Amino acid sequence: MLTIRSVAVSLSLFAVAQTMSVAAGPSTESPRCCLSTAAGARPGNSPQLLRLTAVPGYEQHRVNDILLLSPATGTARLGGSGSKAASSENAHVVFFPGDIQNFQQEMALQPEAAQWQSWSLERVALVLGLRFPGHHVWIIRASRMYLHKFSCYQNFVESNLFGAPEHTPDYGAFRHLRALLGHGMERAGLPNPLPPLGSTAVPAPLPPGFSLTVVGFSKGCVVLNQMVYELSRARADPELKLFLDCVSDMYWLDGGHPGGSETWVTDKQALGELATSGVSLHAHVTPYEVRDPMRAWVGREHRSFVQTLEELGACLSHKLHFEDEPASIENHFRVIEVF
Known part of the structure; x- marks a missing residue:
């Protein structure tokens, strides 16, 4: 089991955060921060955290800050546990954090x-770096961030002030993510970045070995x-x-x-598309969400999500963590360590 303490050895992330770029402009140069992950690690073998600010997506007004953890040299051919695709120099993990989670420096203020700095974007990146060795981790x-705590993913889904979504079939989440990763790879100077959307009449091939794992918390x-x-x-869409x-x-x-609803997808037509997509699906929950009597619909929707996908023959794994412990926000965060 991964723990926050195990990724914090020999590392002061607050110091790291202070040295990272906080400029809002789309500069093509961002400082790199080398992170020692083990005693005696050779220079150049440690992973690197890189903060990229105001990275554009497929529309000019859709921009996101991104934190990239590049894998340590020599781990690119290792396999990540639980992942269907073998790791390669083009294996990527994208993580979407929850409320309150922000850069370490900003959370400290x-x-x-x-009190939740243990779950800052920087620390979560390191946890995921161990969970998916050899992958580029994009946070x-x-x-x-309304009132500095309510995360709103307006660039991916129509949302109210507090980040509650209103789902539609054509908002452009995939197109935004595709463009965001392409621009992020260019900004970070990675070899073989994703080609720009619409750059050729015939869809341009993706980089050899490109694979993507998407994680939401x-x-x-x-x-x-x-x-x-x-x-x-x-x-x-041929390109998408x-x-x-x-x-x-x-x-x-x-x-x-x-x-008050749609915490989990229950629409059978949408889940039918998901079941036939060939993607390996994973649902990890804790009593904090699915056993809250004040929000009983969350548990009902989760059960419907799992049951429907299983009936449709989807490749699905699911687990309730900490089921014998009282529901707590601490265990809610800890699912990031144990999934």
């Missing part, structure tokens, strides 16, 4: 967020849900179909948002 910061699951609603139209064919796994980690 907010009284309500400071997508919500485009808006808590509020971040609204992005995955939006992708499910968009699957039918996205698969009909190439991208979708490279998605190996999707992980829902204890999804939740302040709306």
Whole structure:
């Protein structure tokens, strides 16, 4: 089991955060921060955190800050546990965080967020780096943080002030993610970045060995849900179909948002598209979300999501973590360590 302490050895992430770029402009140069992950690690073998600010998506007004953890040299051919696709120099993981999660430096300045710094974007990146060795880990910061704690993924799904979604079949979540990753790879100087959308009359091939795992935690699951609603139209788009064919796994980690419904996708037509997509699906939950008597619909929707996908023959794994422990926000966050 991965723990926060295991990834924090020999590392002061607050110091790292202070040295990272916080400029809002789309500079093509961002400072790199080398992170020692083990005693005696050779220079050049440690992973690197790189903060990219105001990375554009497929529309000019859709921009997101991104944190990239590049794998340590020499791990690119290792296999990540639980992932269908073998790791390669073009294996990528995208993570959408939940409420309160932000860059370490910014969380330290907010009284309500400071106590949850163990789950800052930087620390989560390191946890995921161990969970998916040899992968590039992309942490997508919500485009808006209302009152410094309510994450809003407006660039991916129509949302209210508190980040509760209103799903539609054509908002452009896949197109935004595809463009965001392409621009991010260019900004980070990675070899073989994704080609720009619409750059040729015939869809340009993707880089050799490109694979993608998508992970949503808590509020971040609204992005995955939006992708499910968009699957039918996205698969009909030749350019996006190439991208979708490279998605190996999707992980829902204890999804939740302040709306009164649609915490989990229950629409059978949308789930039918998901079941036939060939993507390996994973649902990991805790009592904090699915056993809350004040939000009983979350548990009902989760059961419907799992049952429907199983009936449709989807490649699905699911698990309730900490089921014998009292529901707590601490265990809600810990699902990031144990999934």
